[in-house]
Amino acid sequence: QLRNDPSGQPRQLMQFGFFGVSGGLPIVVDGEMIGAIGVGGGAGGGDENCAxxxxxxxxxxxxxxxxxxxxxD
Incomplete structure (x- = not known):
């Protein structure tokens, strides 16, 4: 997913001052960051999709x- 973003970071993460990597995402509910989720070890780079x-x-x-x-394309 990150290959399509030249900066290498999802744009929403920047508003919270985070460096994003595949498989790790902030949990933002109703505009408030309440935590984070991290998924790793999946085959084929599906960690982020799983998260x-x-x-x-x-x-x-x-x-x-x-x-x-x-x-x-």
Whole structure:
């Protein structure tokens, strides 16, 4: 996911002063950072997607998820 962001960091993380790596995401609910989630060890680089799905399952539409630019072919 990060390959599409030239800075190498999801844009939402910057507002909280964090350096993002694949598999680690802040937990931002209703505009407030309440923690973080980290997923590692998955095959094929799916750690970040696993973290995103976990956040969606736990918090639904109340959680701020990373937004990435569309992939260019």
């Amino acid at each position: 995103i799905e976990g956040l969606k399952a736990a918090f639904g539409n109340r959680v701020l998820l990373p937004v990435y630019p569309q992939q260019k």
